[in-house]
Amino acid sequence: MYTSTDGPRATPHSSIDPLPSDEEVEAFQRDGYYVTPHPVLSDDLIDRARYGVARYYEGERDWRLPITGGYLDWRPEHGGLLRINDYVSLQNEQLRELCGNPTIAAIAGHLTRSSEIRLFHDQLITKLPSSDASTVVGWHVDQAYWRTCTSERMLTAWIPLVEVNKEMGGLAVIRGSHLQGTQDWMTTFNDRDLPALEARLAAAGVQMRIAELNVPLGCVSFHLGKTIHGSKPNHGTTPRIALTVHYQDGDNRYRAQSDEHGRPALHVNDLLCRRAPDGNPDYSDPEICPTLWRAEAQ
Numbered sequence: 001m002y003t004s005t006d007g008p009r010a011t012p013h014s015s016i017d018p019l020p021s022d023e024e025v026e027a028f029q030r031d032g033y034y035v036t037p038h039p040v041l042s043d044d045l046i047d048r049a050r051y052g053v054a055r056y057y058e059g060e061r062d063w064r065l066p067i068t069g070g071y072l073d074w075r076p077e078h079g080g081l082l083r084i085n086d087y088v089s090l091q092n093e094q095l096r097e098l099c100g101n102p103t104i105a106a107i108a109g110h111l112t113r114s115s116e117i118r119l120f121h122d123q124l125i126t127k128l129p130s131s132d133a134s135t136v137v138g139w140h141v142d143q144a145y146w147r148t149c150t151s152e153r154m155l156t157a158w159i160p161l162v163e164v165n166k167e168m169g170g171l172a173v174i175r176g177s178h179l180q181g182t183q184d185w186m187t188t189f190n191d192r193d194l195p196a197l198e199a200r201l202a203a204a205g206v207q208m209r210i211a212e213l214n215v216p217l218g219c220v221s222f223h224l225g226k227t228i229h230g231s232k233p234n235h236g237t238t239p240r241i242a243l244t245v246h247y248q249d250g251d252n253r254y255r256a257q258s259d260e261h262g263r264p265a266l267h268v269n270d271l272l273c274r275r276a277p278d279g280n281p282d283y284s285d286p287e288i289c290p291t292l293w294r295a296e297a298q
Ligand SMILES: O=C(O)CCC(=O)C(=O)O
Pocket: 125, 137, 142, 156, 157, 158, 169, 170, 171, 229, 230, 231, 242, 244, 245
């Protein structure tokens, strides 16, 4: 099911510069999201990633995480229609290759005007077809999950691994929402009641300029940590498979913070990363958060 291709696809054209123009960077800073106008990933890379997904779901692991719980790790015995697996790049060779892709990291660096991009976290997300709302991803902001991070420049790449048509619950963003207040409460990925979330946002004064993104296979979309995003259910006939890669810029550091209940905030990286000299988690641990791109010295 996952290894076959969908037919002929566009491949990156070597003469097209994959990096965003200054105008596209401006638009990203204004709108909070960006979709590459051309494919930036080759068919071969995507096919290898799909092979990696198939191997992963078969239970094969190339590497093991040093912890056994505390992160999302869908397995067949869990059933359900929405499958989420954290840190697949640390466990599977083909998915590591895609998550570490230097072109995507370079685009992330340019969009955020950073001089270094490191991996922070990744998730494999598959929505099986359904006629109900069980595969909704609630409107949320990634930054609400990153309270322990000092950076305001973190961002996410969303990489479809199949063609995602309008019925299949592709990624949607609220344009400009990153500039309309801080939505710290939005750890609402699992909240399937989109209208209730929209009502709450409207009450908070957020303009609901929803953009349902069209991201052809080989293209990648990016959104800032504060951009509100989510997705409708997969009402199509085939699985919607995508990889979400969260990036940090080189300046990001751990900071002690409280969650919305006043308890110490924790990210799973705090359990995985080595300790910095001050005893805090080191978000530049090369095993967990490898550097994927650095700006060339001017
Ligand atoms: O795949 C989805 O629908 C949600 C992905 C997401 O939340 C993200 O890319 O940050």
